[in-house]
Amino acid sequence: MLDSLVTSKTRVKLLLKFFSHSNSGYLRSLAKEFDESTNSVRVELNRLTEAGLLVSEDEGKTKMYKANTSHPFFNEIKGMVSKFLGLDDLMERIVKRMGAVDMAYIVGDYANGIDSGTIQMVLIGKNLDMEYLGFLKEKTYEKVQRKVEVSIMQSDPGDIQGILVYGK
Structure with a gap:
Protein backbone atom coordinates (compact mmCIF):
# COMPACT_ATOMS: atom_id res chain seq x y z
CA MET A 1 0.00 0.00 0.00
CA LEU A 2 2.58 2.58 1.12
CA ASP A 3 4.95 1.69 -1.71
CA SER A 4 2.18 2.15 -4.27
CA LEU A 5 1.45 5.67 -2.97
CA VAL A 6 5.09 6.71 -2.73
CA THR A 7 7.07 5.89 -5.87
CA SER A 8 10.57 6.40 -4.44
CA LYS A 9 11.78 3.23 -2.70
CA SER A 20 8.18 3.45 13.14
CA HIS A 21 11.68 2.10 13.72
CA SER A 22 13.65 4.91 15.28
CA ASN A 23 13.58 8.51 16.22
CA SER A 24 16.67 9.79 14.44
CA GLY A 25 19.40 9.04 11.94
CA TYR A 26 22.11 10.69 9.90
CA LEU A 27 22.92 10.54 6.20
CA ARG A 28 25.81 8.06 6.09
CA SER A 29 24.27 5.59 8.55
CA LEU A 30 20.97 5.67 6.65
CA ALA A 31 22.72 5.11 3.31
CA LYS A 32 24.60 2.16 4.78
CA GLU A 33 21.49 0.71 6.44
CA PHE A 34 19.45 0.98 3.23
CA ASP A 35 22.34 -0.06 0.98
CA GLU A 36 21.73 3.08 -1.09
CA SER A 37 24.01 5.84 -2.33
CA THR A 38 24.41 8.81 -0.03
CA ASN A 39 23.21 11.04 -2.86
CA SER A 40 19.85 9.27 -3.25
CA VAL A 41 19.31 9.30 0.52
CA ARG A 42 20.32 12.99 0.71
CA VAL A 43 17.83 13.93 -2.02
CA GLU A 44 14.97 12.21 -0.20
CA LEU A 45 15.98 13.57 3.21
CA ASN A 46 15.95 17.07 1.70
CA ARG A 47 12.52 16.53 0.13
CA LEU A 48 11.02 15.20 3.37
CA THR A 49 12.60 18.05 5.34
CA GLU A 50 11.32 20.67 2.87
CA ALA A 51 7.84 19.12 3.17
CA GLY A 52 8.10 19.52 6.95
CA LEU A 53 7.82 15.78 7.66
CA LEU A 54 11.38 15.62 9.00
CA VAL A 55 13.38 18.08 11.04
CA SER A 56 17.15 18.24 11.20
CA GLU A 57 19.64 19.55 13.69
CA ASP A 58 23.40 19.77 13.64
CA GLU A 59 25.30 17.64 16.13
CA GLY A 60 28.88 18.71 15.58
CA LYS A 61 29.71 18.00 11.95
CA THR A 62 26.78 15.58 11.63
CA LYS A 63 23.24 16.53 10.65
CA MET A 64 20.69 14.38 12.49
CA TYR A 65 17.22 13.87 11.07
CA LYS A 66 14.04 12.84 12.88
CA ALA A 67 10.30 12.83 12.31
CA ASN A 68 8.55 16.13 12.90
CA THR A 69 6.08 15.16 15.61
CA SER A 70 4.35 18.55 15.36
CA HIS A 71 3.53 18.14 11.64
CA PRO A 72 -0.26 18.08 11.09
CA PHE A 73 -0.01 14.70 9.31
CA PHE A 74 2.39 13.05 11.77
CA ASN A 75 -0.26 10.78 13.35
CA GLU A 76 -1.79 9.89 9.98
CA ILE A 77 1.58 8.91 8.49
CA LYS A 78 2.47 6.97 11.64
CA GLY A 79 -0.88 5.16 11.30
CA MET A 80 -0.24 4.34 7.65
CA VAL A 81 3.21 3.00 8.50
CA SER A 82 1.72 0.94 11.32
CA LYS A 83 -0.84 -0.57 8.94
CA PHE A 84 1.86 -1.17 6.35
CA LEU A 85 3.94 -3.04 8.95
CA GLY A 86 0.95 -5.09 10.03
CA LEU A 87 0.32 -4.04 13.63
CA ASP A 88 -3.39 -3.53 12.99
CA ASP A 89 -3.50 -6.96 11.39
CA LEU A 90 -1.75 -8.42 14.44
CA MET A 91 -4.44 -7.08 16.78
CA GLU A 92 -7.20 -8.37 14.53
CA ARG A 93 -5.64 -11.86 14.33
CA ILE A 94 -5.18 -12.02 18.09
CA VAL A 95 -8.80 -11.14 18.75
CA LYS A 96 -10.08 -13.65 16.18
CA ARG A 97 -7.84 -16.62 17.03
CA MET A 98 -6.93 -16.38 20.71
CA GLY A 99 -10.25 -17.64 22.03
CA ALA A 100 -12.69 -15.64 24.11
CA VAL A 101 -10.99 -12.23 23.95
CA ASP A 102 -13.31 -9.61 25.38
CA MET A 103 -10.94 -6.67 24.96
CA ALA A 104 -7.50 -6.04 23.51
CA TYR A 105 -5.41 -2.92 24.04
CA ILE A 106 -2.04 -1.63 22.91
CA VAL A 107 -0.61 0.27 25.88
CA GLY A 108 2.69 1.75 27.01
CA ASP A 109 5.17 3.62 24.86
CA TYR A 110 3.76 2.59 21.49
CA ALA A 111 0.26 3.76 22.46
CA ASN A 112 1.82 7.11 23.40
CA GLY A 113 3.56 7.44 20.04
CA ILE A 114 7.01 6.43 21.32
CA ASP A 115 8.79 3.62 19.55
CA SER A 116 10.87 1.99 22.27
CA GLY A 117 11.17 -1.29 20.36
CA THR A 118 8.55 -3.00 22.53
CA ILE A 119 4.83 -3.32 21.89
CA GLN A 120 2.88 -3.82 25.09
CA MET A 121 -0.58 -5.35 24.91
CA VAL A 122 -3.29 -6.15 27.42
CA LEU A 123 -5.73 -8.95 26.59
CA ILE A 124 -8.84 -9.49 28.67
CA GLY A 125 -10.58 -12.80 28.18
CA LYS A 126 -11.06 -16.34 29.33
CA ASN A 127 -9.35 -19.61 28.29
CA LEU A 128 -7.01 -17.89 25.84
CA ASP A 129 -4.77 -19.93 23.52
CA MET A 130 -1.31 -19.25 24.97
CA GLU A 131 0.45 -21.45 22.40
CA TYR A 132 -0.98 -19.37 19.56
CA LEU A 133 0.01 -16.19 21.41
CA GLY A 134 3.63 -17.37 21.49
CA PHE A 135 3.51 -18.07 17.75
CA LEU A 136 2.07 -14.59 17.04
CA LYS A 137 4.71 -12.88 19.16
CA GLU A 138 7.50 -14.61 17.24
CA LYS A 139 5.95 -13.75 13.87
CA THR A 140 5.46 -10.14 14.96
CA TYR A 141 9.10 -9.88 15.96
CA GLU A 142 10.19 -11.32 12.61
CA LYS A 143 7.93 -8.97 10.65
CA VAL A 144 8.28 -5.62 12.47
CA GLN A 145 11.41 -6.14 14.62
CA ARG A 146 9.52 -5.33 17.82
CA LYS A 147 9.46 -7.24 21.08
CA VAL A 148 5.90 -8.01 22.17
CA GLU A 149 4.89 -8.13 25.81
CA VAL A 150 1.39 -9.30 26.64
CA SER A 151 -0.50 -9.00 29.91
CA ILE A 152 -3.44 -11.37 30.32
CA MET A 153 -6.38 -10.67 32.60
CA GLN A 154 -9.35 -12.93 33.22
CA SER A 155 -12.61 -11.39 31.98
CA ASP A 156 -14.61 -12.53 35.00
CA PRO A 157 -13.71 -10.11 37.83
CA GLY A 158 -14.26 -12.93 40.35
CA ASP A 159 -11.53 -14.97 38.62
CA ILE A 160 -8.83 -12.29 38.48
CA GLN A 161 -5.76 -13.64 40.22
CA GLY A 162 -3.37 -10.99 38.96
CA ILE A 163 -1.77 -10.18 35.67
CA LEU A 164 0.50 -12.66 33.93
CA VAL A 165 3.17 -11.00 31.81
CA TYR A 166 4.58 -12.84 28.82
CA GLY A 167 7.51 -11.42 26.88
CA LYS A 168 9.62 -12.55 23.94
Whole structure:
Protein backbone atom coordinates (compact mmCIF):
# COMPACT_ATOMS: atom_id res chain seq x y z
CA MET A 1 0.00 0.00 0.00
CA LEU A 2 2.58 2.58 1.12
CA ASP A 3 4.95 1.69 -1.71
CA SER A 4 2.18 2.15 -4.27
CA LEU A 5 1.45 5.67 -2.97
CA VAL A 6 5.09 6.71 -2.73
CA THR A 7 7.07 5.89 -5.87
CA SER A 8 10.57 6.40 -4.44
CA LYS A 9 11.78 3.23 -2.70
CA THR A 10 14.30 5.29 -0.73
CA ARG A 11 11.53 7.62 0.48
CA VAL A 12 9.45 4.62 1.60
CA LYS A 13 12.44 3.30 3.57
CA LEU A 14 12.91 6.69 5.21
CA LEU A 15 9.23 6.99 6.13
CA LEU A 16 9.30 3.50 7.64
CA LYS A 17 12.49 4.32 9.53
CA PHE A 18 11.40 7.65 10.98
CA PHE A 19 7.73 6.90 11.57
CA SER A 20 8.18 3.45 13.14
CA HIS A 21 11.68 2.10 13.72
CA SER A 22 13.65 4.91 15.28
CA ASN A 23 13.58 8.51 16.22
CA SER A 24 16.67 9.79 14.44
CA GLY A 25 19.40 9.04 11.94
CA TYR A 26 22.11 10.69 9.90
CA LEU A 27 22.92 10.54 6.20
CA ARG A 28 25.81 8.06 6.09
CA SER A 29 24.27 5.59 8.55
CA LEU A 30 20.97 5.67 6.65
CA ALA A 31 22.72 5.11 3.31
CA LYS A 32 24.60 2.16 4.78
CA GLU A 33 21.49 0.71 6.44
CA PHE A 34 19.45 0.98 3.23
CA ASP A 35 22.34 -0.06 0.98
CA GLU A 36 21.73 3.08 -1.09
CA SER A 37 24.01 5.84 -2.33
CA THR A 38 24.41 8.81 -0.03
CA ASN A 39 23.21 11.04 -2.86
CA SER A 40 19.85 9.27 -3.25
CA VAL A 41 19.31 9.30 0.52
CA ARG A 42 20.32 12.99 0.71
CA VAL A 43 17.83 13.93 -2.02
CA GLU A 44 14.97 12.21 -0.20
CA LEU A 45 15.98 13.57 3.21
CA ASN A 46 15.95 17.07 1.70
CA ARG A 47 12.52 16.53 0.13
CA LEU A 48 11.02 15.20 3.37
CA THR A 49 12.60 18.05 5.34
CA GLU A 50 11.32 20.67 2.87
CA ALA A 51 7.84 19.12 3.17
CA GLY A 52 8.10 19.52 6.95
CA LEU A 53 7.82 15.78 7.66
CA LEU A 54 11.38 15.62 9.00
CA VAL A 55 13.38 18.08 11.04
CA SER A 56 17.15 18.24 11.20
CA GLU A 57 19.64 19.55 13.69
CA ASP A 58 23.40 19.77 13.64
CA GLU A 59 25.30 17.64 16.13
CA GLY A 60 28.88 18.71 15.58
CA LYS A 61 29.71 18.00 11.95
CA THR A 62 26.78 15.58 11.63
CA LYS A 63 23.24 16.53 10.65
CA MET A 64 20.69 14.38 12.49
CA TYR A 65 17.22 13.87 11.07
CA LYS A 66 14.04 12.84 12.88
CA ALA A 67 10.30 12.83 12.31
CA ASN A 68 8.55 16.13 12.90
CA THR A 69 6.08 15.16 15.61
CA SER A 70 4.35 18.55 15.36
CA HIS A 71 3.53 18.14 11.64
CA PRO A 72 -0.26 18.08 11.09
CA PHE A 73 -0.01 14.70 9.31
CA PHE A 74 2.39 13.05 11.77
CA ASN A 75 -0.26 10.78 13.35
CA GLU A 76 -1.79 9.89 9.98
CA ILE A 77 1.58 8.91 8.49
CA LYS A 78 2.47 6.97 11.64
CA GLY A 79 -0.88 5.16 11.30
CA MET A 80 -0.24 4.34 7.65
CA VAL A 81 3.21 3.00 8.50
CA SER A 82 1.72 0.94 11.32
CA LYS A 83 -0.84 -0.57 8.94
CA PHE A 84 1.86 -1.17 6.35
CA LEU A 85 3.94 -3.04 8.95
CA GLY A 86 0.95 -5.09 10.03
CA LEU A 87 0.32 -4.04 13.63
CA ASP A 88 -3.39 -3.53 12.99
CA ASP A 89 -3.50 -6.96 11.39
CA LEU A 90 -1.75 -8.42 14.44
CA MET A 91 -4.44 -7.08 16.78
CA GLU A 92 -7.20 -8.37 14.53
CA ARG A 93 -5.64 -11.86 14.33
CA ILE A 94 -5.18 -12.02 18.09
CA VAL A 95 -8.80 -11.14 18.75
CA LYS A 96 -10.08 -13.65 16.18
CA ARG A 97 -7.84 -16.62 17.03
CA MET A 98 -6.93 -16.38 20.71
CA GLY A 99 -10.25 -17.64 22.03
CA ALA A 100 -12.69 -15.64 24.11
CA VAL A 101 -10.99 -12.23 23.95
CA ASP A 102 -13.31 -9.61 25.38
CA MET A 103 -10.94 -6.67 24.96
CA ALA A 104 -7.50 -6.04 23.51
CA TYR A 105 -5.41 -2.92 24.04
CA ILE A 106 -2.04 -1.63 22.91
CA VAL A 107 -0.61 0.27 25.88
CA GLY A 108 2.69 1.75 27.01
CA ASP A 109 5.17 3.62 24.86
CA TYR A 110 3.76 2.59 21.49
CA ALA A 111 0.26 3.76 22.46
CA ASN A 112 1.82 7.11 23.40
CA GLY A 113 3.56 7.44 20.04
CA ILE A 114 7.01 6.43 21.32
CA ASP A 115 8.79 3.62 19.55
CA SER A 116 10.87 1.99 22.27
CA GLY A 117 11.17 -1.29 20.36
CA THR A 118 8.55 -3.00 22.53
CA ILE A 119 4.83 -3.32 21.89
CA GLN A 120 2.88 -3.82 25.09
CA MET A 121 -0.58 -5.35 24.91
CA VAL A 122 -3.29 -6.15 27.42
CA LEU A 123 -5.73 -8.95 26.59
CA ILE A 124 -8.84 -9.49 28.67
CA GLY A 125 -10.58 -12.80 28.18
CA LYS A 126 -11.06 -16.34 29.33
CA ASN A 127 -9.35 -19.61 28.29
CA LEU A 128 -7.01 -17.89 25.84
CA ASP A 129 -4.77 -19.93 23.52
CA MET A 130 -1.31 -19.25 24.97
CA GLU A 131 0.45 -21.45 22.40
CA TYR A 132 -0.98 -19.37 19.56
CA LEU A 133 0.01 -16.19 21.41
CA GLY A 134 3.63 -17.37 21.49
CA PHE A 135 3.51 -18.07 17.75
CA LEU A 136 2.07 -14.59 17.04
CA LYS A 137 4.71 -12.88 19.16
CA GLU A 138 7.50 -14.61 17.24
CA LYS A 139 5.95 -13.75 13.87
CA THR A 140 5.46 -10.14 14.96
CA TYR A 141 9.10 -9.88 15.96
CA GLU A 142 10.19 -11.32 12.61
CA LYS A 143 7.93 -8.97 10.65
CA VAL A 144 8.28 -5.62 12.47
CA GLN A 145 11.41 -6.14 14.62
CA ARG A 146 9.52 -5.33 17.82
CA LYS A 147 9.46 -7.24 21.08
CA VAL A 148 5.90 -8.01 22.17
CA GLU A 149 4.89 -8.13 25.81
CA VAL A 150 1.39 -9.30 26.64
CA SER A 151 -0.50 -9.00 29.91
CA ILE A 152 -3.44 -11.37 30.32
CA MET A 153 -6.38 -10.67 32.60
CA GLN A 154 -9.35 -12.93 33.22
CA SER A 155 -12.61 -11.39 31.98
CA ASP A 156 -14.61 -12.53 35.00
CA PRO A 157 -13.71 -10.11 37.83
CA GLY A 158 -14.26 -12.93 40.35
CA ASP A 159 -11.53 -14.97 38.62
CA ILE A 160 -8.83 -12.29 38.48
CA GLN A 161 -5.76 -13.64 40.22
CA GLY A 162 -3.37 -10.99 38.96
CA ILE A 163 -1.77 -10.18 35.67
CA LEU A 164 0.50 -12.66 33.93
CA VAL A 165 3.17 -11.00 31.81
CA TYR A 166 4.58 -12.84 28.82
CA GLY A 167 7.51 -11.42 26.88
CA LYS A 168 9.62 -12.55 23.94
